[in-house]
Amino acid sequence: MADLLALEGIRKSYNVGTPVETEVLHGINVTIHPREFVALMGPSGSGKSTLLNIIGLLDRPTSGRLSIHGEDTTQLSEAALTSLRGHTIGFVFQYHYLISAFTARENVMMPMLLDHGRPDDAMERRADELLDWVDLGKWRNNRALNMSGGQQQRVAIARALAMDPLLVLADEPTGNLDTASADAVFELMRRFNRERGTTFLIVTHNHALADRCNRIIQVVDGRITEDRINLLEGHSQ
Numbered sequence: 001m002a003d004l005l006a007l008e009g010i011r012k013s014y015n016v017g018t019p020v021e022t023e024v025l026h027g028i029n030v031t032i033h034p035r036e037f038v039a040l041m042g043p044s045g046s047g048k049s050t051l052l053n054i055i056g057l058l059d060r061p062t063s064g065r066l067s068i069h070g071e072d073t074t075q076l077s078e079a080a081l082t083s084l085r086g087h088t089i090g091f092v093f094q095y096h097y098l099i100s101a102f103t104a105r106e107n108v109m110m111p112m113l114l115d116h117g118r119p120d121d122a123m124e125r126r127a128d129e130l131l132d133w134v135d136l137g138k139w140r141n142n143r144a145l146n147m148s149g150g151q152q153q154r155v156a157i158a159r160a161l162a163m164d165p166l167l168v169l170a171d172e173p174t175g176n177l178d179t180a181s182a183d184a185v186f187e188l189m190r191r192f193n194r195e196r197g198t199t200f201l202i203v204t205h206n207h208a209l210a211d212r213c214n215r216i217i218q219v220v221d222g223r224i225t226e227d228r229i230n231l232l233e234g235h236s237q
């Protein structure tokens with residue numbers, strides 16, 4: 001089977017006032033396999049979010065090749081990228097970006113609604129199944145604004161999983177949470193990975209959480225400086 005994701009020579013420059021161009025990714029080569037649960041670590045400003053945005057097809061590299069299941073994405077049109085993104089990748093951010101006036105169920109249904117155009121029973125069932133899974137079944141009809149930060153982030157995880165993505169990209173998903181909520185949110189993603197085989201790539205500054213990933217990639221100054229399988233995964237808990 002082809003790798004889930006292959007990055008070859010990915011470079012990214014930003015124009016910070018002509019003629020000055022700053023390169024923030026200097027040729028990233030990495031392959032992500034199905035079912036991996038990967039931590040992406042590195043100092044502030046090292047290029048982690050830039051890399052995640054490129055992998056998530058939200059931004060294009062300046063040069064290099066990004067393949068999903070062996071297919072090069074760098075030449076695809078915006079419309080093709082949008083469709084591929086919607087059906088392949090789920091996103092979780094540090095801030096949940098829920099629609100606060102909508103219920104938990106409505107928020108989880110949102111990616112399916114955007115894809116299909118109108119609500120149906122299957123969407124509701126899918127949303128309810130995911131909310132049960134993140135242990136918020138009883139909260140399905142509560143508005144997001146009435147939920148705690150940890151609960152909101154669990155709804156955001158359910159929403160990221162709504163389209164049954166192959167890959168979930170999470171950019172500091174526990175950064176705004178207290179230790180207990182961060183632990184619960186992280187454990188949910190870990191369990192989903194183990195039970196359903198969804199691949200996760202998680203940016204985190206938290207070493208204790210990274211120790212619970214099965215691979216740890218370190219980025220410093222736009223380069224991968226370390227990429228290791230975490231043989232002790234799960235043993236530090």
Ligand SMILES: Nc1ncnc2c1ncn2[C@@H]1O[C@H](COP(=O)(O)OP(=O)(O)OP(=O)(O)O)[C@@H](O)[C@H]1O
Nearest residue numbers: 014015016024042043044045046047048049050051
């Ligand atoms: N749109 C942009 N225009 C210009 N420079 C940018 C842009 N986005 C990011 N940068 C720069 O690229 C570099 C990498 O930023 P990035 O946000 O990817 O780092 P990071 O590792 O995610 O940092 P943090 O851990 O603080 O979130 C930084 O120097 C940043 O200022």
